[in-house]
């Protein structure tokens with residue numbers, strides 16, 4: 001078994017560290033404070049080729065493997081996990097869904113500008129009455145002549161107010177059960193698609209989250225992604241990939257929490273010596289570092305399985321479950337290590353703690369991950 005990353009993957013890690021230090025570090029606190037989408041930063045991420053790492057070069061991407069994309073998300077999330085999440089969501093869910101399910105024309109029209117970072121993507125499944133229970137989706141997509149007419153309200157949509165390209169899910173045939181949902185590519189500006197309520201959040205504040213309201217939103221047949229009835233499969237496979245990205249976001253948060261805790265505990269003097277020399281503090285650091293390593297290997301394993309065309313849904317769920325719960329648990333410890341200073345606005349660990357919580361919720365809650373894992377095992381999986 002070879003645990004080494006390839007030269008390209010090591011280079012991507014180093015390059016993203018440099019990118020983060022140059023372009024993200026100085027604005028991370030401000031974009032969090034102001035809940036601001038950093039348009040200029042995403043333009044730069046696109047220009048430098050980060051927005052389409054796992055997308056083939058012929059469609060505007062870098063043509064690298066999924067693990068390389070995951071390493072980029074992890075490193076970016078060390079500096080700003082909102083930005084790391086957006087990268088993961090944009091390329092790992094939306095870009096890859098267009099790559100896997102789109103036809104040639106759709107790839108040229110929608111995937112290329114996404115992979116180049118000229119457009120931003122969004123993926124809207126959740127509704128007020130349909131969270132974990134996605135079969136409760138109420139949005140309908142009625143086939144009328146050469147068009148589909150979509151009606152419904154999506155909620156908690158990342159990039160909802162600012163996306164250029166949306167993938168929207170709704171029932172094309174409610175009587176067909178799991179085969180009745182379809183996915184549609186809906187460009188921004190399509191009459192009948194409008195962002196609704198814009199949410200203010202506890203963390204992940206520079207990522208923009210809103211409702212997306214669809215009222216008699218008419219899209220041509222050519223905007224159907226995959227075949228009619230493929231919607232649930234497109235959503236589920238998107239989440240399988242996306243969960244590896246959320247695990248990577250959590251690893252980035254954990255690494256930042258560890259780095260901050262080591263630095264502070266060596267500098268902070270109480271009782272005449274650095275607090276790092278108190279066993280209570282040193283053991284917290286040991287626990288963060290141990291779970292970080294475990295989370296990283298679980299996440300890389302899931303990405304490696306995906307890159308090697310092996311089933312990876314259970315491992316993706318395990319990686320997300322473990323990494324995100326570790327991030328939520330240990331960012332609280334990182335604040336503890338910082339004492340009162342960690343609770344004050346502007347302390348990086350305070351932002352890390354707020355940002356970690358969402359990772360246990362979106363792209364399937366921890367409870368949903370346990371359903372995926374146990375379902376897989378109890379059905380006789382490995």
Ligand SMILES: Cc1cc2nc3c(=O)[nH]c(=O)nc-3n(C[C@H](O)[C@H](O)[C@H](O)COP(=O)(O)OP(=O)(O)OC[C@H]3O[C@@H](n4cnc5c(N)ncnc54)[C@H](O)[C@@H]3O)c2cc1C
Nearest residue numbers: 123124125126131132156157158209361362363364365367
């Ligand atoms: C910031 C943010 C960004 C998001 N971005 C997107 C996006 O871009 N696109 C999108 O489609 N969605 C997005 N979501 C939605 C997100 O995926 C859902 O919030 C999540 O799936 C949970 O759904 P819910 O909030 O309705 O909670 P619910 O499903 O109502 O769950 C509430 C609680 O009950 C538990 N629960 C529910 N069912 C069960 C069960 N059967 N067994 C045990 N426990 C259960 C849950 O685990 C949770 O603890 C986003 C959400 C947020 C907050």
